[in-house]
Amino acid sequence: MPFRIALSGLNAASADLSVTAHNIANSSTLGFKQFRSEFSDVISDGVQLAAETQRFTQGAVEFTGSPLDLSISGEGFFTLSDGGGLVYSRAGAFGVDSDGYVVNSAQQRLQVYPDAGSGIFDVGALEDLRLVTASSQPVPTTETEVGVNLPTESTVPIGAFDPDDPSTFNHTTSVTIYDSLGAAHTATLYFNRTAAPNFWDTRLYVDGNAVGGANTLEFSSTGALVNPAGGSITMPAYNPGNGADPLVMDFDYSLSTQYGGEFVVNTLSQDGLNVGRLTGIDIDERGRVLARFTNGRSTSLGQVALTNFANPQGLETLGDNTWSETFGSGAPLRGEAGKGTLGLVQSGSLEQSNVDLTAQLVQMITAQRNFQANAQMISTADTVTQTIINLR
Numbered sequence: 001m002p003f004r005i006a007l008s009g010l011n012a013a014s015a016d017l018s019v020t021a022h023n024i025a026n027s028s029t030l031g032f033k034q035f036r037s038e039f040s041d042v043i044s045d046g047v048q049l050a051a052e053t054q055r056f057t058q059g060a061v062e063f064t065g066s067p068l069d070l071s072i073s074g075e076g077f078f079t080l081s082d083g084g085g086l087v088y089s090r091a092g093a094f095g096v097d098s099d100g101y102v103v104n105s106a107q108q109r110l111q112v113y114p115d116a117g118s119g120i121f122d123v124g125a126l127e128d129l130r131l132v133t134a135s136s137q138p139v140p141t142t143e144t145e146v147g148v149n150l151p152t153e154s155t156v157p158i159g160a161f162d163p164d165d166p167s168t169f170n171h172t173t174s175v176t177i178y179d180s181l182g183a184a185h186t187a188t189l190y191f192n193r194t195a196a197p198n199f200w201d202t203r204l205y206v207d208g209n210a211v212g213g214a215n216t217l218e219f220s221s222t223g224a225l226v227n228p229a230g231g232s233i234t235m236p237a238y239n240p241g242n243g244a245d246p247l248v249m250d251f252d253y254s255l256s257t258q259y260g261g262e263f264v265v266n267t268l269s270q271d272g273l274n275v276g277r278l279t280g281i282d283i284d285e286r287g288r289v290l291a292r293f294t295n296g297r298s299t300s301l302g303q304v305a306l307t308n309f310a311n312p313q314g315l316e317t318l319g320d321n322t323w324s325e326t327f328g329s330g331a332p333l334r335g336e337a338g339k340g341t342l343g344l345v346q347s348g349s350l351e352q353s354n355v356d357l358t359a360q361l362v363q364m365i366t367a368q369r370n371f372q373a374n375a376q377m378i379s380t381a382d383t384v385t386q387t388i389i390n391l392r
Helices: 002-025 357-389
Strands: 035-042 046-054 061-063 070-073 077-082 085-089 109-113 115-117 143-149 171-178 184-193 199-206 215-219 225-227 232-234 250-252 264-270 278-283 288-293 298-304 306-308 316-319 322-324 333-335 344-347 349-351
Touching: 002 035, 002 046, 002 357, 070 077, 077 322, 115 298, 143 171, 143 184, 171 264, 278 344
Parallel strands: 070 349, 143 250
Antiparallel strands: 035 046, 061 349, 070 344, 077 085, 077 109, 077 306, 085 322, 109 298, 143 264, 171 184, 184 199, 199 215, 215 225, 232 250, 278 288, 288 298, 306 333, 316 322
16 A cells, blocks of 8 residues: 555656646746646545646736737737637737738737727727738828918019019928829929018919919918918819829918018928838737838727636647637637736737746755655555565
């Protein structure tokens, strides 16, 4: 009997050493959760390994600066597609494959909730996160805001207006506008003081071509714009002649003034955009993914899908820092980062292993002592047996 009991103790100590060795080997593995040996007694027959459970405590967070390195501060798992099936992970070292999908080292694709518009995401659906590889669509200019100060001391120009003769106008400024194909055009505005006090003529030329005729700006005795009503002038359609749609633009002069001093351009902006190329992505703490383009435009690509379980210790370990659901783990509980029990997403950081190396070394010594003690028990039992056999 002592031999069998001590042998079970040897097996238990050996299993304990194996678990400890596994923890130590993965002390630098991203998102690894340490295992713990749990033993139970066997009546009159020693000890047995009851379970190897994982501790899903938070690991230390290391900041990397890479926007696709993600960590979860709190509970939850990243949701990944592995050939169509779903697996779960705490390791957030992601990159981009040749097709633009965001994947981990095992080529499992990060899942997001699709963008439903107006800052809302469809949390009832999942899709692969794919970075936009196509250029951002251009936006034609439809409105230009003009805020200039036209000096009240200006004199009336002599002669008929001629854009090539600076003596026939008082002031000019220009802004770049865009057509529906994203091609840039130069819109030039000319300002002429009229003989009537507080009245100015303004003209628009695009790429050197006149767009309509003169339009009148009227200012009050205090220098504020009073006409046109509302400050906006709709210009005739301009055909850029390159296959793009005609440009129909409003010019808003409501911020323009007639004060003493110099001609000053305070505001000159337009709402068009040229073709944009992807320059980077931003992922906020709620997991919302935003693609940024060179033209200043941003596009929502979805929201990182987080999943939790009623019993994470019931998950099945698959390797590659991933788990799968089981009957014991309960059904997946998906939601948005920062809501319910789910933690927040930290971009530019990675969660390290939660293995306490010092504690594991102490555990190794303890398991070693247990092994030695059980081995000594076998040796002692053998001595007793030999003594009995040698009785005469």
